[in-house]
Amino acid sequence: MTTVLVTGGAGYIGSHACKALAAAGYVPVTFDNLSTGHRSAVRWGPFEYGDLKDLPRLQEVIRTWRPAAVMHFAASAYVGESVADPASYWRNNVQGSATLLEAMRLSGIEALVFSSTCATYGNHDSLINEATPQRPCNPYGRTKLAVEWMIGDHVAAYALRAVCLRYFNAAGADPDGELGEDHDPEPHLIPRILMAAAGRLPAVEIFGTALPTPDGTPIRDYIHVSDLADAHVAALKYLSGAAGFHAFNLGTGRGTSVLAMIEAAEQVTRRTIPRLLKPQRPGDPVQLVADAGAARTVLGLRTSRSSPETLIATAWPWFSPDGDRASRM
Ligand SMILES: NC(=O)c1ccc[n+]([C@@H]2O[C@H](COP(=O)([O-])OP(=O)(O)OC[C@H]3O[C@@H](n4cnc5c(N)ncnc54)[C@H](O)[C@@H]3O)[C@@H](O)[C@H]2O)c1
Known part of the structure; x- marks a missing residue:
């Protein structure tokens, strides 16, 4: 091997x-x-x-x-x-x-x-x-x-x-539930959204709300x-x-705004997620979306697990109060 x-x-x-x-x-x-x-x-x-x-x-x-x-x-x-x-x-x-x-x-x-x-x-x-x-x-x-x-x-x-x-x-996290995202402090958006959904954060911050994007919030892939x-x-x-x-x-070639990701999380978790509107952070680009055509053609990249709903659904057990994260790590 x-x-x-x-x-x-x-x-x-x-x-x-x-x-x-x-x-x-x-x-x-x-x-x-x-x-x-x-x-x-x-x-x-x-x-x-x-x-x-x-x-x-x-x-x-x-x-x-x-x-x-x-x-x-x-x-x-x-x-x-x-x-x-x-x-x-x-x-x-x-x-x-x-x-x-x-x-x-x-x-x-x-x-x-x-x-x-x-x-x-x-x-x-x-x-x-x-x-x-x-x-x-x-x-x-x-x-x-x-x-x-x-x-x-x-x-x-x-x-x-x-x-x-x-x-x-x-x-997202391992669909079998064996691994997940565990940073302290945790700066990434989806964990922070789910920590707010689980009541482990008072609210999820949205950094930038009047940017030149359709809903004013940053877009990522x-x-x-x-x-x-x-x-x-x-x-x-x-x-x-x-x-x-x-x-x-x-990447997927699809951009999702911060607001759209919070709304997807509200659907999946069936919880209202409190938000805190903040100014854009220094060094933060407005939008980053991939053309991943080369990886698809040459490496056979597949992004079948990358919809916002699947990202949230696989990550949620790590953050939900009902999830048994400690016993899995
Ligand atoms: N998370 C993302 O969205 C993202 C996006 C683009 C690129 N990346 C890149 O992917 C890589 C992994 O990111 P991640 O999110 O898993 O981060 P992470 O912090 O979870 O993992 C980094 C790992 O590297 C170890 N490490 C750091 N410095 C080290 C050192 N000097 N010697 C030995 N070990 C060291 C840490 O202990 C940790 O286990 C990084 O190179 C990052 O730049 C991450």
């Missing part, structure tokens, strides 16, 4: 990817410092504690498991936090990725799937495809773009093949985390036959 080193495998998307990898016959070895992830989410392969910036520790783990490829999820990933503390973002995301690339190069690992983001594009009114200029408007997006460039330079100079997957908004996870397995298989550097958007 092929072993894959999964940095950030204890986190939200990484843990779902480990489940998909194991289902596809790979052995996912999680490498994680548990800064935002959970040991209990590592259930489909071995766990190795460590920090990305620790080259000797990475080399030790690589020597032990001899992975054929790396999936690199580990990062700091909150826009607001990156605006307040950019230094920690440049250190963790860029220095961490540079160390990982060095460990891969020193041990001859030649295949990399990197978690990039729509935040590398910045503000664009129309659908975003992979040729859309990347003009990130916050430090988080700039650090992720810097890592894409670094990977591109390594591909050009060394024996590395890489796929950068630019996710739009990951959402939400993709189910299990659809994302499957796309990672497809990217790994694609890399076995593809040299060079490749980038794919992972």
Whole structure:
């Protein structure tokens, strides 16, 4: 069986990817410092504690498991936090990725799937495809773009093949109920909507209510985390036959406004969800929607679980007062 080193495998998307990898016959070895992830989410392969910036520790783990490829999820990933503390973002995301690339190069690992983001594009009114200029408007997006460039330079100079997957908004939870989204603090919209629905937050904030969108609230392209996870397995298989550097958007091509998502959640949960109207946040784009045609054609991307109703329905058990989340993690 092929072993894959999964940095950030204890986190939200990484843990779902480990489940998909194991289902596809790979052995996912999680490498994680548990800064935002959970040991209990590592259930489909071995766990190795460590920090990305620790080259000797990475080399030790690589020597032990001899992975054929790396999936690199580990990062700091909150826009607001990156605006307040950019230094920690440049250190963790860029220095961490540079160390990982060095460990891969020193041990001859030649295949990399990197978690990039729509935040590398910045503000664009129309659908975003992979040729859309990347003009990130916050430090988080700039650090992720810097890592894409670094990977591109390594591909050009060394024996590395890489796929950068630019996710739009990951959402939802494992349909089997074995994994979910568990951040503290939790900045993402759908968890916050459901925390407000469950009475764990007084209200869900809407940041920006008079924007140039049909209902005045920001528009995002939400993709189910299990659809994302499957796309990672497809990217790994694609890399076995593809040299060079490749980038794919992972989204649905459908934009949903914050207001529309709250209304979908009210339908699914059958609860009234209190709202708090707030100004747009610094660094927050008005709209981000993917043209994911390339991923559909080349990777066979499917987004069958990504409707707002399915996103909410799979995530709700994690937040509902009746849900038994603690016993599952
Ligand atoms: N959540 C989204 O909507 C979204 C969208 C686009 C891109 N992404 C990217 O996807 C990746 C995963 O995001 P997520 O939402 O699962 O985040 P997450 O915080 O749940 O997971 C990140 C994981 O990486 C680990 N980690 C962080 N820094 C580390 C370090 N220096 N060494 C070792 N482990 C470290 C954390 O402990 C955590 O387990 C990130 O790279 C993020 O930029 C996420």
